[in-house]
Amino acid sequence: MIGVDIIKISRVYNLQDDFPERILSSDEYKRYLSFEDEENKARFLATRWASKEAYVKASGNKTIDFRKISVMSDESGRPHLYVNGKECGEVSLSHDGYAIAVVLIKE
Secondary structure: OEEEEEEEHHHHHHHOOOHHHOOOOOOHHHHHOEEEEEEEEHHHHHHHHHHHHHHHHHOOOOOOOOOHHEEEEEEOEEEEEEEEOOEEEEEEEEEEEEEEEEEEEEE
């Protein structure tokens, strides 16, 4: 199954109060806090939000807590998608003005 989502990055600038804590996994939240400038924080938050929305569309699981979905990059920068700590599919991200995520879940 495939899921796709797109978010205008500037849209998340106003959502950075408690929103990150509500949607980011603990590892993602630590990474989010490591960014010093608002632009990188917004880009990171938007790509994670788009990834989680794309996962929901691909899986059909509309009730999952977004904090159980995690996108973490390996040493080469390649993103990996995890649900409940287990790698569960492929994810591709782009972030130039818009955050775009494509998720492929293999069944």
